[in-house]
Amino acid sequence: MAQNYIVEQLFDGERLHRDVSMVVDDAGRVQSIDPAGLPEAERLCGLLAPGLIDVQVNGGGGALFNNDPSLDTLRRMGAAHARYGTTGFMPTLITDEAPVMERAADAVAAALRDAVPGVLGLHFEGPHLSVPKKGTHEERFIRPLSPAELRLYGRGDLGLKMVTLAPENVSAEDIRRLVSLGVRVCLGHSGADGDTVAAALRAGATGFTHLYNAMSPLESREPGMVGLALISDDAWCGLIADGHHVSAEAMLLALKAKPRGKLMLVTDAMSLVGSDEASFPLFDRVVTREGDKLTSSTGELAGSHLDMIAAVRNIHHWCGVDLFEALRMASLYPAQYLGIEGGRIEEGARANYILLNSELQVQKTWIDGREVFSQ
Structure with missing residues (x-):
């Protein structure tokens, strides 16, 4: 049955509309957006905006994908992040052993078969990383690319596929x-020099995982991965805008350097989002939350x-980014x-949106x- 709404403010992805009618058909797509009123329509007071998409989500709702790579974990993650506007996400598995990677792939395949809300595919962050730039990843599981992983990455039932890797390895x-x-190959957790990064981009890499973090820095005589990320106009960069991973000034530099549309907000969220818990186990360590900062018992973020x-x-408040541009990011x-x-919220589009x-x-x-989700 079609759903009828009167929307106080609707941001369609480009423009703001006021007091419009919107009809959503029973297939879950926007049927029409019209200035005219509708009889017996539900009124949505606030700002209706396109649903948010997160390409790096490790957990949520008290569940961490590495600790329990299961269909239930994906359901909990999706429900937790929907509370904060995420309508599509890439479950992310950080560096782990081969059986865990296989279980994660099976869980995502099952989620896609069951149409679990929000699940888009699978992001393998590792295991082909640089040990000196491993961050919180487990060193004993970092390894070269092998035929076994190539077979896994080649599966056709995983939806969208991302792999973060260090191009020097x-x-x-x-x-x-x-x-x-x-x-989709992303570069990160890497100490690569500029030439190595440039070669990876020519080979087809299109993204950089959590810009600035766990990557070779920009220097005067060597651009490093940060420098190449900033000057590569065709490549996307993920940005963790939490004030711990990246300062407001570094965000401003990225905003000035990158073309419009090539910076995207990501969370890198762990299990505590959407949960009242204050800590969780990660391999042989414990991660503890203080405010909105997560620190491993070994000291790193x-x-x-x-x-x-x-x-x-x-990014809107700290960097002065226009609200609608922040939503596009x-x-x-x-x-x-x-x-x-x-x-986008437009005729024919999937009805994925949020009310703010x-x-x-x-x-x-x-x-x-x-x-x-409803508050």
Whole structure:
């Protein structure tokens, strides 16, 4: 049955509309948007905006994908992040042993078969990384690319596929092979020099994982991975806008350097988002939350306690980014990076959207026309 709404404010991904009628059909797509009123329509007070898309989500709702790579974990992650406006996400498995990677792939395949709300595919962050730039990743599981992983990455039932790797440890030939398997290759956790990064980009890498973090820095005589990320106009960069991973000044530099549309907000969220818990186990360590900062018992940052709408608020307030551009950084630009529909509310589009109040807090979330969260 079609759903009828009168929307006080509707941001369609490009323009703001006021007091419009919107009809969503029973297939979960926007049927019409019209200035005229509708009889017996539900009134949505606030700002209706496109649903947010997160390409790096390790956990949520008290569940961490590495600790329990299961269908239940994916359901819990999706429900937790929907509270904060995420309507599409890439479950992310950090460096782990081969059986855990296989279980994660099976869980994502099952989630896609069951149409678990929000699940888009699978992001393998590792295991082909640089040990000196491993961050919180487990050193004993870091390893070269092998035929076993290539077979896993080549599976056709995983939806969208991403792999974060260090290009000094994966050849340009292997990057081309991954791209031929339908994998979006991101560069990160790397100490590579500029020439190595440039070769990886020529081989088909298209993104950089959590810009600035765990990558070779920009120096006067060597651009490093940070320098190449900033000057590569065709490449996307993920940005963890939590004030712990990246300062406001570093965000401003990236905003000035990158073309519009090539910076996308990500969370790198761990299990505590959408949970009242204060700590969780990660391999043989414990990660503890203090405020919105997560620290491993070995001292390093261990993911984030960030959600997508908080990332939008942060870059809007801290960096002066126009609200609608901040929303695009969390919706349209990730969709463009993934090559999927998203970031728009228009006739024929999937009915994935969120309702925000004046404090930019999520009041409702819809996925394919179905309300999955209400405050």
